[in-house]
């Protein structure tokens with residue numbers, strides 16, 4: 056029988072609505088859901104990857120146990136027992152922090168895995184927690200914590216209403232937007248131009264987004280903070296500072312003026328590669344537009360000065376009156392808020408503890424992933440001897456992957472919650488797979504915190520779960536239950552306990568605290584175990600919730616489910632003077648953690664001209680980090696893992712288009728084909744990230760046919776942004792030579 060299921064694509068952050076047509080268990084078609092109020096039918100080629108992943112014969116469907124050089128399938132009970140035992144053994148021998156946990160990017164695309172992983176981490180009781188955060192958004196989280204009080208307070212560009220969009224170091228036309236949930240971002244950007252708005256891109260590479268823009272300027276990688284401070288200096292000197300909605304709500308404005316005065320456009324121009332006239336003009340345009348917004352992403356995050364650059368971006372919005380204004384940078388208001396999980400007890404404190412070996416600072420409960428190898432390698436009390444990875448591939452995605460790989464080989468025990476045998480999971484003793492991507496219910500608990508429009512949408516499973524499968528929520532909880540020794544509780548009772556704890560925290564952080572009781576809330580969400588009732592409970596006490604009948608038309612999960620294409624909750628709304636939770640109650644314009652990094656920037660600027668060639672990375676529309684290369688329809692086509700190099704730099708190295716080159720840094724070398732193009736600026740080369748699928752035990756039959764090279768074999772694990780500890784993946788020195 057034919058049927059259609061409406062849900063969300065869970066591959067990237069855009070949350071496009073899809074229509075999945077099925078006949079029995081066969082997926083006959085996937086296309087955009089034209090009635091989804093947020094995405095209105097727009098998708099990208101990866102949407103069909105949902106089917107490819109679901110049907111991929113290499114996708115792991117049953118628990119795997121390592122035996123000799125290979126793996127054998129085992130039953131769930133045995134697998135969970137062995138996993139819990141192995142971890143407990145390491146903990147008994149070396150204390151809680153002998154077990155490390157790494158969470159990867161796809162955890163955000165599966166509500167059950169995301170929330171379940173928190174429980175597993177709590178059950179382990181380890182301080183050795185890691186994630187892809189320090190390879191990604193950490194500088195932005197740190198900056199927002201310092202300025203507004205917490206990491207879930209990231210303002211997003213109000214793209215649908217803005218008149219002027221300055222994009223610095225992001226490529227949304229390919230990435231489909233990040234820390235900015237905005238399906239159909241290409242069309243949204245085109246609409247901005249069609250209504251007379253202007254789009255300007257600052258990027259060392261003429262990216263696909265730059266191609267679409269009114270204006271694009273190359274910038275020396277890493278020089279963004281200086282460039283943006285020169286724009287800020289212009290605002291002050293030309294008397295263009297207008298705080299707008301932030302008037303009376305900020306601290307340390309004079310300090311910002313003073314700092315920016317050291318970055319005149321004349322001084323900065325030769326260092327960043329953008330002339331002084333242009334810097335001034337961009338500042339004037341930003342200040343003069345009816346509304347404007349500056350947006351940065353990976354290019355202003357995972358570089359040498361990620362926190363300073365992220366800070367300067369928000370300063371520009373604030374100083375031009377564009378923070379919290381329609382068309383400017385605004386805060387989303389999600390229907391399900393996870394604020395309680397990240398910001399319990401008000402302003403978030405950073406650097407509460409340090410890592411054992413090299414004293415790296417904790418950020419949001421985690422150390423940077425680049426600290427993991429040394430924590431495994433270095434003997435002594437607290438040495439890491441076991442590891443859990445959840446939906447992550449750090450051997451491929453973290454800098455100096457070769458070192459991490461050697462460290463993993465030396466572990467006593469490793470468990471991976473993952474659906475593929477790749478560069479990382481091949482080292483696991485046990486692999487515990489999730490259900491297939493179309494076999495699970497989903498709600499975007501995290502991504503809707505940064506959506507450019509407020510929406511709520513439930514994604515029902517399109518297919519009945521494989522009877523031998525197990526979802527990420529129940530696997531994480533079952534491991535947690537066993538590790539906590541709560542064997543007197545049934546799994547169902549433990550699920551209920553977790554529900555109670557989570558919703559109690561949510562309730563205490565909500566406006567219904569004291570009015571609505573936890574028992575009333577739990578009674579409303581029913582008895583069926585699973586992450587679904589957690590979402591129902593959080594929806595009910597959320598901003599649009601029914602509060603168990605107190606708000607007659609308020610949301611419940613049943614109401615969200617009934618709207619099968621999604622619920623539109625309207626355009627973003629101003630939220631100041633609320634929303635800021637710093638100890639001073641004001642927006643901190645010059646926090647010490649951030650401004651304390653200025654001397655390091657000065658030292659870098661003094662030396663920058665001496666680096667002849669810098670390496671940056673790029674993304675590809677048909678990839679997703681390291682894990683979509685096994686889906687045949689997405690993997691075909693021309694070679695994507697190429698080194699883009701400017702004709703001038705190619706000529707100096709006697710390299711021609713199609714030649715192979717050796718790329719070398721302090722940490723290693725790789726060989727890649729060369730693409731000579733003036734799309735990169737002179738002095739900059741670009742490689743994609745996420746390739747390099749090879750090694751014994753990697754079971755990716757499509758991906759290994761065209762493995763490409765892993766850029767993280769040459770990215771430096773010792774290069775990082777000081778205030779956040781995040782890796783400086785982009786902009787490091789590199790040598791390139793013909794083979």
Ligand SMILES: Nc1nc2c(c(=O)[nH]1)N[C@H]1C(S)=C(S)[C@@H](COP(=O)(O)OP(=O)(O)OC[C@H]3O[C@@H](n4cnc5c(=O)[nH]c(N)nc54)[C@H](O)[C@@H]3O)O[C@H]1N2
Pocket residue numbers: 158159160161165168187190191353445446447448449452453454472473474475477488489527672673679680681682744745766767770784
């Ligand atoms: N040099 C360089 N390095 C980078 C980047 C870069 O631009 N340049 N980008 C960084 C960024 S932004 C990120 S987010 C990280 C990503 O880094 P990671 O999160 O470490 O890596 P991914 O490639 O996302 O790996 C996803 C893993 O999850 C598994 N998986 C997929 N779906 C599921 C699921 O539903 N459940 C479970 N349990 N597992 C699943 C896949 O098999 C794969 O093993 O890489 C970072 N590394």
Ligand SMILES: Nc1nc2c(c(=O)[nH]1)N[C@H]1C(S)=C(S)[C@@H](COP(=O)(O)OP(=O)(O)OC[C@H]3O[C@@H](n4cnc5c(=O)[nH]c(N)nc54)[C@H](O)[C@@H]3O)O[C@H]1N2
Pocket residue numbers: 067068160191223224225226227229230231232233257258259260262274275276277278279352353354355358671672673674675676677678679680681745785786
């Ligand atoms: N198709 C696809 N979509 C994805 C992903 C994917 O792998 N494939 N990954 C997802 C993930 S996990 C994330 S985090 C997002 C990332 O989303 P984006 O940040 O939008 O994507 P990137 O391609 O990393 O874009 C970074 C841009 O910064 C530029 N850049 C590099 N160094 C500098 C610098 O020093 N200064 C400036 N100004 N620019 C610089 C690069 O040339 C590049 O164009 O994409 C997500 N979406």
Ligand code: SF4
Pocket residue numbers: 064065066067068069070071097098099100101102231238
């Ligand atoms: S942009 Fe593509 S991968 Fe991302 S959610 Fe939409 S369809 Fe899926």
Ligand SMILES: [Mo]
Pocket residue numbers: 160191
């Ligand atoms: Mo990411």
